[in-house]
Amino acid sequence: xTRVLVLNGPNLGRLGRRQPxxxxxxxxxxxxxxxxGWGRDLGxxxxxxxxxxxGELLDWLNDAADEEIPVVLNAAAWTHYSYAIYxxxxxxxxxLVEVHISDPTQRPEVFRHSSxxxxxAAAVIAxxxxxxxxxxxxxxxxx
Ligand code: DQA
Numbered sequence: 001x002t003r004v005l006v007l008n009g010p011n012l013g014r015l016g017r018r019q020p021x022x023x024x025x026x027x028x029x030x031x032x033x034x035x036x037g038w039g040r041d042l043g044x045x046x047x048x049x050x051x052x053x054x055g056e057l058l059d060w061l062n063d064a065a066d067e068e069i070p071v072v073l074n075a076a077a078w079t080h081y082s083y084a085i086y087x088x089x090x091x092x093x094x095x096l097v098e099v100h101i102s103d104p105t106q107r108p109e110v111f112r113h114s115s116x117x118x119x120x121a122a123a124v125i126a127x128x129x130x131x132x133x134x135x136x137x138x139x140x141x142x143x
Pocket of ligand 1 (some may be wrong): 010011061073074077078079100102103104112
């Protein structure tokens with residue numbers, strides 16, 4: 001089975017409780033279980049992680065680069081300003097799919113309208129709620 005890392009950045013550990021009008025009521029633990037199940041159905045061995053510490057996400061991306069593991073990444077707010085995440089994504093060898101639960105480009109805060117991940121992404125899936133993670137895994141399974 002192809003191994004896939006689903007990596008989540010800051011504040012996504014509070015899914016279900018965090019601004020549910022924007023991010024929905026599915027908790028992070030439920031999301032993680034869903035991703036593993038969707039992956040299994042697609043023949044993917046999915047591991048889901050979340051961190052509020054940028055260096056930890058950088059370490060995971062560096063490991064994914066070394067091990068040539070495909071990545072689904074929701075870098076959350078780091079998406080919009082972290083050049084360290086930009087550089088880490090640029091080193092990935094296997095495909096990277098960028099996911100956002102909301103569609104940041106349609107939100108009122110201008111800072112959300114740009115992404116350091118997109119230049120390195122094989123696909124960007126945004127605005128489909130947590131279903132976007134399933135779509136991202138489907139993309140990786142197809143390609
Ligand atoms: C997000 C969108 C980002 O703008 C925001 O900072 C997040 C979540 C999303 O999944 O919609 O934390 O990445």
